[in-house]
Amino acid sequence: MSENVIIIGSGPAGLTAALYTARANLDPLLISGNEFGGQIALTNEVENYPGFPEGITGPELTELMKQQAEKFGARFEFDHVSKVEFGKHPFALETENGEHYDAKSVIIATGASPRRLGVPGELDLTGRGVSYCATCDGFFFRGKDIAVIGGGDSALQEGLFLTRFANKVYIVHRRAELRAQPILQERARENARIDFVWDSVVRDIQGKDSVESLGLVNVRTGGSAELAVQGVFVYIGHYPNTELFKGQLDMNQEGYLQVNERLQTKIPGIFAAGEAHDHIFKQAIVSAGFGCMAAMETEKFLADLEHQGYPPLSPNGKP
Ligand SMILES: Cc1cc2nc3c(=O)[nH]c(=O)nc-3n(C[C@H](O)[C@H](O)[C@H](O)COP(=O)(O)OP(=O)(O)OC[C@H]3O[C@@H](n4cnc5c(N)ncnc54)[C@H](O)[C@@H]3O)c2cc1C
Known part of the structure; x- marks a missing residue:
C-alpha cells in the first residue's frame, strides 16, 4: 500500500508539515532521522519562536510540535532514510532499519548539519572536550x-x-x-x-x-x-542534508535543493521544506512556515492526482 505522504525529517519543517497534512486527513508518516527535533533540539534557549514569551528549550518545543501533530493522526517512525527512488511513481524509500515504503508524495525536510573545523585533533577529541x-x-x-x-x-x-x-x-x-x-x-x-x-x-x-x-x-x-x-x-555554520537526493533532484553548488515558489522540486509530488532548500533565513519559524507551505501544496497535489492521475513528465523532468 502506498502512503499518501512521507515526510523525511523531524525538525520544525517536518513537524509542521506533519501537523498540516494530518489536519488535512492525509494520514502522514514522518520518518524522523537520527536526530529527533533537528537542529533546534540542540539549543537550550529559544527566545524568538512566537507564542513563548518566557522562551522555551528546543527539545520542549519540538516535543510539543510532535504531540500536536500526533493529536491529529500523524505517525512517526524513528528511522533514517537511506535510499530514495524518485524516477517512478509511487516513489520508493528505504531506511537504515531495512523498511521499504511507497509514497504518492514526499516532503523533504532533512535540514542541515553543523560544519566541522577539519583540523587535527578534532575527530579524536570529539566527545572528549x-x-x-x-x-x-x-x-x-x-x-x-x-x-x-x-x-x-x-x-x-x-x-x-x-x-x-x-x-x-x-x-x-x-x-x-x-x-x-x-x-x-x-x-x-x-x-x-x-x-x-x-x-x-x-x-x-x-x-x-x-x-x-x-x-x-x-x-x-x-x-x-x-x-x-x-x-x-x-559553531561555524552548516551544510544541507541532501546527499541522498544527488542525481535525482536539482540542487545548487552547496547542495541546497532547488524548488519553485510552491516548494515543488523538479519532480511533481516531491516537495522540499526548510533548510534543505533555505540557505538564507535559517530560523525555526521560517522552516516551520515552509513546512506549512509544502503540506498545503502536497494536499493540492494529492487532490489533483486523485482526479487527473500522475502528470506526464517532459524530458527535463518538469511537468
Ligand atoms: C545551536 C543552534 C541554535 C539555534 N537557535 C535558534 C533559535 O534560537 N531560534 C531559531 O529560530 N532558530 C535557531 N536555530 C536554527 C534552527 O534550529 C533551524 O533553522 C531549524 O532547526 C531548521 O529546521 P529544519 O526543519 O529545516 O531542519 P533541521 O532542524 O536541520 O532538521 C532536519 C531533520 O531531518 C532529519 N534528517 C536528515 N537526514 C535524514 C534522512 N536521510 N532521513 C530521515 N531524516 C533525516 C534530521 O535528523 C532532523 O530531524 C539554531 C540552530 C542551532 C544549530
Missing part, C-alpha cells in the same frame, strides 16, 4: 575554560549559554567583527565571562585524553598562539 552542542554538553564544563569557534548567532547564543557553567568562554573568530544579531553582540560584550579572540583560526586541537589547548593562527599577522581550554564548541 570537542562538542557541537552546548545544550547537550555545557553541564560537563562547570568551572572550566572553553572556546567557542564562530561569530554568528549560534556562536554567541551558545557562548552566552555556556557562561552559566564555564569560568571563561573565549569566542574565537576569524574576523575582527561579528555576524551575529546586534542584541546578542551587546549581551556577549557585556558578559564578564566572555573574552573575544579576533582574527584567529584554529590550527589544531591538542590533548591526550581530553582537550587541553587550542593551536591558533592569527590571519592578519600569521603568528601562532596557544589557548589553554578544556572544551571547544564549534
Whole structure:
C-alpha cells in the first residue's frame, strides 16, 4: 500500500508539515532521522519562536510540535532514510532499519548539519572536550575554560549559554567583527565571562585524553598562539542534508535543493521544506512556515492526482 505522504525529517519543517497534512486527513508518516527535533533540539534557549514569551528549550518545543501533530493522526517512525527512488511513481524509500515504503508524495525536510573545523585533533577529541552542542554538553564544563569557534548567532547564543557553567568562554573568530544579531553582540560584550579572540583560526586541537589547548593562527599577522581550554564548541555554520537526493533532484553548488515558489522540486509530488532548500533565513519559524507551505501544496497535489492521475513528465523532468 502506498502512503499518501512521507515526510523525511523531524525538525520544525517536518513537524509542521506533519501537523498540516494530518489536519488535512492525509494520514502522514514522518520518518524522523537520527536526530529527533533537528537542529533546534540542540539549543537550550529559544527566545524568538512566537507564542513563548518566557522562551522555551528546543527539545520542549519540538516535543510539543510532535504531540500536536500526533493529536491529529500523524505517525512517526524513528528511522533514517537511506535510499530514495524518485524516477517512478509511487516513489520508493528505504531506511537504515531495512523498511521499504511507497509514497504518492514526499516532503523533504532533512535540514542541515553543523560544519566541522577539519583540523587535527578534532575527530579524536570529539566527545572528549570537542562538542557541537552546548545544550547537550555545557553541564560537563562547570568551572572550566572553553572556546567557542564562530561569530554568528549560534556562536554567541551558545557562548552566552555556556557562561552559566564555564569560568571563561573565549569566542574565537576569524574576523575582527561579528555576524551575529546586534542584541546578542551587546549581551556577549557585556558578559564578564566572555573574552573575544579576533582574527584567529584554529590550527589544531591538542590533548591526550581530553582537550587541553587550542593551536591558533592569527590571519592578519600569521603568528601562532596557544589557548589553554578544556572544551571547544564549534559553531561555524552548516551544510544541507541532501546527499541522498544527488542525481535525482536539482540542487545548487552547496547542495541546497532547488524548488519553485510552491516548494515543488523538479519532480511533481516531491516537495522540499526548510533548510534543505533555505540557505538564507535559517530560523525555526521560517522552516516551520515552509513546512506549512509544502503540506498545503502536497494536499493540492494529492487532490489533483486523485482526479487527473500522475502528470506526464517532459524530458527535463518538469511537468
Ligand atoms: C545551536 C543552534 C541554535 C539555534 N537557535 C535558534 C533559535 O534560537 N531560534 C531559531 O529560530 N532558530 C535557531 N536555530 C536554527 C534552527 O534550529 C533551524 O533553522 C531549524 O532547526 C531548521 O529546521 P529544519 O526543519 O529545516 O531542519 P533541521 O532542524 O536541520 O532538521 C532536519 C531533520 O531531518 C532529519 N534528517 C536528515 N537526514 C535524514 C534522512 N536521510 N532521513 C530521515 N531524516 C533525516 C534530521 O535528523 C532532523 O530531524 C539554531 C540552530 C542551532 C544549530
